[in-house]
Every structure is written in structure tokens, then in C-alpha cells.
Amino acid sequence: MRPYDKPWKKVTITLLCMLAGNALLAFLVTAFVLPHGIVMGGTTGIGIVLTNLFRIDVSYVILGINFILLIIGWIVLGRKFALTTVASTFIYPAFIWVFERIPGIYTLTDNSLMAAIFAGLLMGVAMGLVMRVGSSTGGMDIVNLIFHHKFHFPLALMVYLGDIIVVGGQAIFVKPEKTLYGILVIILESIVLDRMMVIGKPQTQLFVVSDKYEEIRARLLDKMNVGVTLMFIETGMMGAESKGVMCVLPQRKLYDATELVRSVDPVAFITVTQIKEVRGRGFTEERVYLGDRKDEKARRKAAREEKRRLRKERRAAKRK
Numbered sequence: 001m002r003p004y005d006k007p008w009k010k011v012t013i014t015l016l017c018m019l020a021g022n023a024l025l026a027f028l029v030t031a032f033v034l035p036h037g038i039v040m041g042g043t044t045g046i047g048i049v050l051t052n053l054f055r056i057d058v059s060y061v062i063l064g065i066n067f068i069l070l071i072i073g074w075i076v077l078g079r080k081f082a083l084t085t086v087a088s089t090f091i092y093p094a095f096i097w098v099f100e101r102i103p104g105i106y107t108l109t110d111n112s113l114m115a116a117i118f119a120g121l122l123m124g125v126a127m128g129l130v131m132r133v134g135s136s137t138g139g140m141d142i143v144n145l146i147f148h149h150k151f152h153f154p155l156a157l158m159v160y161l162g163d164i165i166v167v168g169g170q171a172i173f174v175k176p177e178k179t180l181y182g183i184l185v186i187i188l189e190s191i192v193l194d195r196m197m198v199i200g201k202p203q204t205q206l207f208v209v210s211d212k213y214e215e216i217r218a219r220l221l222d223k224m225n226v227g228v229t230l231m232f233i234e235t236g237m238m239g240a241e242s243k244g245v246m247c248v249l250p251q252r253k254l255y256d257a258t259e260l261v262r263s264v265d266p267v268a269f270i271t272v273t274q275i276k277e278v279r280g281r282g283f284t285e286e287r288v289y290l291g292d293r294k295d296e297k298a299r300r301k302a303a304r305e306e307k308r309r310l311r312k313e314r315r316a317a318k319r320k
Contacts, residue, residue, distance in 0.1 A: 014133040015087075021130035022088050026095030028122040032115035034058070035106040039170045039182025040119075041163025043069070043139030049170055059100070063093040066139045073142040077149060085142065088130065092139075116181040120188025127189070128196020131155070140166070155197065160190040198276045204254050205275050208245040208261050209233065210268035216245050216261055224249065224257055232310075241314070248278055 033040050033048075040048060047061035066089040074082035099105055109115050127141070144158040163186040171179045208216055217228050224247075231244045249257060254272065261268050 017129045017133045018087060019091065021126045021128075022092045023095050024122055024126035024129070026092055026099050028119045028126070030096055030099035030102075031105050031108050032119040032122075033185075035108075036112045036115045036181070037174065037178050038112065038116055038119065038185060039167050039174055039179050041140065041166040041182070041186055045163075045166040045170055045182075049173060052173065057097075059093040059097040062096065062139065063090065066090075066093065069139055069142045073146065076146050077142075089139075112177075112181055113184075116184045117188065120185040121192055123185065123189040124192020124196060128193050131193075132197065155193075157190075160186060163189070202251070203248050203275045203278045204251050205246065205248050205273040206254070206257055206261075207271045207273070208268050209242070209270075210245070210261070210265040211242065212265045212268075213243045213245050216264050216268070219260055219264060220245070220247055220257065223260060224253060226253065226257070241311075248275060 029040070029044055032038070033044070039045065043062050043065040044058075046065060047058045050056060050061045051058045070082060070085060070089045073085060109118075131141070131145075140162050144155060144162055147153045147158045148155045164183075167179065167182045167186065170182070210216055213230065217230060220226055220228050226247045226249045229246045231246055233242055233244045234240065235242060247257070258270060258272075261270060
């Protein structure tokens, strides 16, 4: 078992990501959004409008809105989600309250465009940190996750549309330039968030179609030290049954792997696909090796017998 699989380790990582995401979000709001009057989406944007109208501390307004949406999330998404979100509901406004009292935080930059760029980029990172561990920053994120969970809408799209609606509602209260900055923040946020949700160590997928699939499989396992999966396929023109060889490997091994395949079958059909993120044994889990060669021979014998059995079943089905 890897350390991350231990319950206390997983809980610790979740809490750290949640704290870091909320702290980063509160910082960018306090340092870049509020000083420059940039229009913003989510409950923060709603809170800024209400603060300007009623002169209430923005942290208290956000806290009230987040609490209401937390109750809705509890009802729709369940108790487990609510428990992982309840911390953000209170921590995010608390971080804003703390950052507001740091001297000089409102004067980090006097360039509104620079503030909007940094706000958008950091906001995508902050929300990605929290959402990757199955939680949310509270507020409108709960609404986005409800639509994502119930209707399978892309999460980044829901964040984008929700923010556009909130920003559009604020447009009548602020100068057009501030609205444009707000739209820039939303665009950058959605781009970075989309990348954060699939962040990981990229790998390359190699898929080979060849009559010599058994030899290719064996040589990839022995020479390249990569995992291999055989997939039943049927050729399009001849309708012949065969197997495709699929393996996921680091980019640095791609050239050697393709050359190995070519050495076995120069006319092999090869496709290469870039994979954004890979999970499982050999990547995020510990690799398992077969140390006994007798076990390997027995496995091959069992695979051949299974192949014969499947062929007999297909022939019998065709006769019927």
C-alpha cells in the first residue's frame, strides 16, 4: 500500500489542498480584485455588489451566501460532500478577513490589467487545488458541481457560465473597462482550471496492430520494461480476428518502442496518442513484477488455451 492510500494521509492531503486553495483565492481577491474594483464571478462578485450597496464587510456577506448554498449542497449532493465543503464555507471568508488587515496588500500593483491577469491565473490554480480533492470553495462552486453531477455538464463550462451571469449582473453598476477586466479573469480562470483538473505526469499510448502480436508483446515486456495489454480486434477488410497490443509508456521510451516493433514487423500499423494523466499500477501504484519464469510460461499456456476456447465458442455461435 502506498502512503497516499493510508486514510490519514489522504485526509491530510485533502485538508492541505483545501487550505491552500482557499488561502490563495482569498489572497488574490484581496490583493488584486478589491483594490482595482474588478468585476468578479461567484459569491465573491455578489458580495462585492452587496458591499457597495449596503457598506457591509465583504467577508460577512460571502459567509452568509456560502452558508445558504452549503445547505442546498447538503440536500442535493449529500452529507459527505457537505462535510468536505463546510470548511471552505467558513475558511474562505476568514482568510479574506485576515488578508484585508495586512498592511500594503492593496498596493501590490497599480496596473489593473496586470491585476486581472494575475487574478485569473491564480484563481484557476486555487479552484483546481480544491476541486481535485473532491471539495469546493463553497458558494457558486456548489451550484456548478450540482449541474456537473446531475446533468454531466463540463465543470469548466459551468464555472464559466456561472461567472458570466454574475459578471453580467454587475455590469450595470461599474465602468465598462472593469467589466472587460472581469471577463478576462473568467477566461483565464476557466483555462487554468480545465488544465488543473487533469494535471499529472503525461504519458504516451502506443497501439500496434500486427500478425506478430505475441512476439511484440513479449519483447515489449522483456526489453522495454513496460506494461502491455492485448485487445481483441477484427480487421475491417478481411474480417480476420486478431489482437492489438497497447502499452502506455514515458515519452523518452517512445522511439525505442517503435523501433522494437518495426524490428519485429516492419509493416506493423502503429498509432501514438498523448495521454494527459495516467493512474494505476506502474504509475500511481507500485509496479508488480513476475519473478518466476515458470509462472510466465504457465500464464502463456493458459492464455493459449483461453484463445482456443474463445475461437471454439465463436465458431459454434456462427454455426447457430
